[in-house]
Amino acid sequence: MYPAGSNSSLILMSSVPVKRGAFLEFLVFSAMGTFSLCAAYFKEEEKMMEIINLTEANFDTVLTTNNLMLVDFWADWCAPCRLMSLVLDRLAEQYGDQVTMAKVNVDQALELAVRFHVLAIPTVLTFKKGKLIDRQTGFMPGNFYMDLLNANLT
Amino acid sequence: MYDIIVIGGGPAGLAASINGKNRNKSVLLCSNDYRDSYLYKAARIENYPGRPGISGKELLEELVNHAKKAEVEFLQEKAFAVISLDGQIYVSAGDKVENARRVILAIGMASPNKFPGEAPFLGRGVSYCATCDGMLYRNGKKVTVVGKAENSVEEANYLNEIGCQVTFVSDKPAFGLKEGIESVVAKRLEVMGKDAVTALKADDREIPSDGIFILRNSVAPSDLLPGLELDGGAITVNRRMETSVPGVYAAGDCTGRPLQISKSLGEGQSAALNAAESIDLEKKEGKSAR
Numbered sequence: 001m002y003p004a005g006s007n008s009s010l011i012l013m014s015s016v017p018v019k020r021g022a023f024l025e026f027l028v029f030s031a032m033g034t035f036s037l038c039a040a041y042f043k044e045e046e047k048m049m050e051i052i053n054l055t056e057a058n059f060d061t062v063l064t065t066n067n068l069m070l071v072d073f074w075a076d077w078c079a080p081c082r083l084m085s086l087v088l089d090r091l092a093e094q095y096g097d098q099v100t101m102a103k104v105n106v107d108q109a110l111e112l113a114v115r116f117h118v119l120a121i122p123t124v125l126t127f128k129k130g131k132l133i134d135r136q137t138g139f140m141p142g143n144f145y146m147d148l149l150n151a152n153l154t
Numbered sequence: 155m156y157d158i159i160v161i162g163g164g165p166a167g168l169a170a171s172i173n174g175k176n177r178n179k180s181v182l183l184c185s186n187d188y189r190d191s192y193l194y195k196a197a198r199i200e201n202y203p204g205r206p207g208i209s210g211k212e213l214l215e216e217l218v219n220h221a222k223k224a225e226v227e228f229l230q231e232k233a234f235a236v237i238s239l240d241g242q243i244y245v246s247a248g249d250k251v252e253n254a255r256r257v258i259l260a261i262g263m264a265s266p267n268k269f270p271g272e273a274p275f276l277g278r279g280v281s282y283c284a285t286c287d288g289m290l291y292r293n294g295k296k297v298t299v300v301g302k303a304e305n306s307v308e309e310a311n312y313l314n315e316i317g318c319q320v321t322f323v324s325d326k327p328a329f330g331l332k333e334g335i336e337s338v339v340a341k342r343l344e345v346m347g348k349d350a351v352t353a354l355k356a357d358d359r360e361i362p363s364d365g366i367f368i369l370r371n372s373v374a375p376s377d378l379l380p381g382l383e384l385d386g387g388a389i390t391v392n393r394r395m396e397t398s399v400p401g402v403y404a405a406g407d408c409t410g411r412p413l414q415i416s417k418s419l420g421e422g423q424s425a426a427l428n429a430a431e432s433i434d435l436e437k438k439e440g441k442s443a444r
């Protein structure tokens with residue numbers, strides 16, 4: 001019931017930056033009912049899109065050079081974070097280069113979590129022109145973020 | 155992927171699971187301990203047709219055994235979040251993510267009356283998930299656990315094991331806590347803080363806290379599946395037990411009054427049969443729920 005050190009169902013989360021496209025297929029199967037393995041398959045001809053992995057070293061540069069940015073704080077021991085990640089992937093497809101999608105692995109960049117008082121994950125911070133405009137803790141569905149992004153695209 | 159994931163193992167969820175299996179569907183029943191069901195608390199039931207005087211415990215155990223015989227798969231975890239994506243429904247429970255063609259919510263009457271200060275500090279020290287957020291406090295941080303669920307002691311022990319400094323608060327004395335965890339009995343609770351949580355006020359005492367884990371049996375339907383249509387706290391359903399989210403059904407106490415066993419069993423059955431029918435239709439037509 002508690003996170004095992006490494007978990008095979010985390011392929012999805014660990015492949016940052018990821019190559020993604022208009023069509024994502026998630027193959028999920030369970031073995032012996034004890035765990036599920038989630039692997040992402042990507043179509044070939046799609047354009048390459050990146051979800052930026054933020055660290056203390058690159059955070060401020062990325063923040064100031066991007067207009068609209070979603071930052072997802074996650075860790076591989078957090079199951080709801082995996083749902084959040086599925087949603088973020090879809091949003092990245094949908095918005096392309098209009099919105100920058102970024103992730104902070106709180107295990108690797110604890111200082112960023114501390115800086116933004118992130119004490120529960122998933123937490124998604126939305127920045128516009130470097131300013132924090134929205135903060136959500138816990139899982140929120142895609143259409144919530146679509147409304148938020150649409151209202152802030154220009 | 156399962157055909158159906160049922161969330162909640164009371165009469166509604168068990169009836170849904172059994173009927174799903176009867177229709178040859180693969181079923182995962184994701185629930186807290188079955189003893190968390192309201193039914194377990196009913197000493198003597200007089201209005202369950204055919205079995206006057208049966209105890210809630212006995213009836214529930216018969217239902218659980220029936221579900222086991224029907225080869226329903228059990229996952230004893232609390233579900234935290236449900237999403238619908240590309241015609242599939244994903245459920246995160248404990249440290250797992252499972253998915254299905256249809257989901258049936260049979261979560262009973264969720265009544266999480268939030269404590270003062272709880273909502274504003276969610277994510278700034280208040281957390282509902284030890285498995286998700288415990289690690290953020292592992293370096294000797296002061297963590298207060300508010301134990302409201304069967305397995306809260308277990309979760310408090312886990313937080314202690316990963317290196318948190320744990321205080322356990324409950325309304326009755328707690329048993330089974332590891333050495334080094336202080337147990338506090340208190341009734342009135344309030345979350346205190348400024349930018350982030352600083353303390354839990356427990357009756358007249360302030361317990362300094364970097365984090366407060368409030369562990370309940372239930373997750374409010376609006377937290378479990380944001381966007382789900384509700385009517386005064388009850389999940390809105392139609393005659394087919396379909397909710398406002400395609401592919402998601404609801405049954406039992408969570409859909410509103412009357413809060414009764416037979417009504418819950420019947421709705422669970424109805425939800426499962428309609429879910430099974432729509433899966434069959436979808437397979438025949440080769441299209442998804444959306």
Ligand SMILES: Cc1cc2nc3c(=O)[nH]c(=O)nc-3n(C[C@H](O)[C@H](O)[C@H](O)COP(=O)(O)OP(=O)(O)OC[C@H]3O[C@@H](n4cnc5c(N)ncnc54)[C@H](O)[C@@H]3O)c2cc1C
Nearest residue numbers: 162164165166186190191192196233262406407413414415
């Ligand atoms: C003292 C008492 C006496 C009663 N007497 C009668 C009576 O005589 N006759 C009668 O008809 N009815 C009676 N009832 C009411 C009856 O018990 C309920 O109507 C019935 O149990 C509702 O069934 P349910 O499956 O909808 O919900 P519940 O039985 O409440 O079961 C819901 C289950 O889902 C679980 N759950 C909730 N959220 C989650 C989640 N997020 N993840 C995983 N699991 C979750 C819960 O822990 C619980 O196990 C009585 C109730 C009580 C408390």
